[in-house]
Amino acid sequence: xxxxxxxxxxxxxxxxxxxxxxxxxxxxxxxxxxxxxxxxxxxxxxxxxxxxxxxxxxxxxxxxxxxxxxxxxxxxxxxxxxxxxxxxxxxxxxxxxxxxxxxxxxxxxxxxxxxxxxxxxxxxxxxxxxxxxxxxxxxxxxxxxxxxxxxxxxxxxxxxxxxxxxxxxxxxxxxxxxxxxxxxxxxxx
Ligand SMILES: NC(=O)c1ccc[n+]([C@@H]2O[C@H](COP(=O)([O-])OP(=O)(O)OC[C@H]3O[C@@H](n4cnc5c(N)ncnc54)[C@H](OP(=O)(O)O)[C@@H]3O)[C@@H](O)[C@H]2O)c1
Numbered sequence: 368x369x370x371x372x373x374x375x376x377x378x379x380x381x382x383x384x385x386x387x388x389x390x391x392x393x394x395x396x397x398x399x400x401x402x403x404x405x406x407x408x409x410x411x412x413x414x415x416x417x418x419x420x421x422x423x424x425x426x427x428x429x430x431x432x433x434x435x436x437x438x439x440x441x442x443x444x445x446x447x448x449x450x451x452x453x454x455x456x457x458x459x460x461x462x463x464x465x466x467x468x469x470x471x472x473x474x475x476x477x478x479x480x481x482x483x484x485x486x487x488x489x490x491x492x493x494x495x496x497x498x499x500x501x502x503x504x505x506x507x508x509x510x511x512x513x514x515x516x517x518x519x520x521x522x523x524x525x526x527x528x529x530x531x532x533x534x535x536x537x538x539x540x541x542x543x544x545x546x547x548x549x550x551x552x553x554x555x556x
Contacts, residue, residue: 435492
């Protein structure tokens, strides 16, 4: 990925920066999906999360803070107004009706959202909802899934996952969920 160093903040210049504007290839930032879902892949109920699990919210913050988050317009709208845009994160919202906003980056397509995210040169976290997960599943390098232990009623689902594509690289049990981090298996010819 080509990015213009002028756009990076001071602490992203890294050692040895001498103020010369130049282009560097930093490689594309990794794309990860972050989601909480039940065994039945329920993720939402009438535009809200079907559960409130503070440990999961804490984990979500830890994972996404200081990085870039991409979400659909409905998910953004479901975040309580005082918490949005999500603080200390580059917020990108995908909608067919983008607006100008000083702190939230509205984009009208997946492509435009990815281009914007790449400008930030930070790991990219796809944070829902269902339509956005579906559109990004094939592009993701990692999945961070909180597998919710209890069943919950819901009308919004995570798309079907082909588990053969993914291997577990981290796992931790919490009271109400099991967190698993998956990495995409590399194709062997
Ligand atoms: N469990 C979890 O971890 C989790 C995480 C996030 C969200 N959720 C839940 O998921 C639900 C929301 O999901 P959702 O699927 O209904 O909505 P969503 O994906 O958050 O947003 C859908 C909207 O995104 C925009 N959009 C999507 N693809 C687009 C594209 N290619 N180009 C332009 N715009 C596009 C459209 O906005 P416009 O209509 O403005 O054009 C569309 O109506 C809520 O219940 C929420 O609580 C759960």
